[in-house]
Amino acid sequence: MTIKLKGVIGWDVFGYDFSDMLSKLHGDIDLEIDSPGGIVSDGITIANAIRNYDKGKITGRVVGEACSMASYIMLFCDELFFEPNATVMIHEPYGGCLGTAKDLDSAAESLRKHSDVMALEYSKHGFGTFEECKALNWAPFVLGFVIVGL
DSSP states (O other): OEEEEESOBTTTBOHHHHHHHHHTOOSOEEEEEEEOOBOHHHHHHHHHHHHHOOSSOEEEEEEEEEETHHHHHHTTSSEEEEOTTOEEEEOOOOOOOOSOHHHHHHHHHHHHHHHHHHHHHHHHTTSOOHHHHHHOSSEEEETTEEOSOO
16 A cells, blocks of 8 residues: 655644554555655654554655655655655754743753754664764755755
């Protein structure tokens, strides 16, 4: 069976809906990925649903782009394949906040925690050491090569 993860995560593809759909399936799944990324919380829900799928193998196929949160999600597939012109882009999570100084401090701490979680997973999959992955900021890759000047 093929599932398409296409569009913005948290806008076109929601974590709860994806997780619910996956929980009702059985057997091997091809996951076609073509996403610019999206909201961290929805992406984590999707990644955990993929990680916890125990009714078959999930093969990820990046058919366009796996950017931002989609690049994190792809790491949880059992196998991963890329079209020759596929693009992967990773970066630290970012966000915004309005409120008091305490609110801003809390938002910054939340971003730091998400950054650590994501850098650890990228480093486990060979994108560099934990420290190198923490230092990445808008680092696009095509076929494993860094693209300079984008």
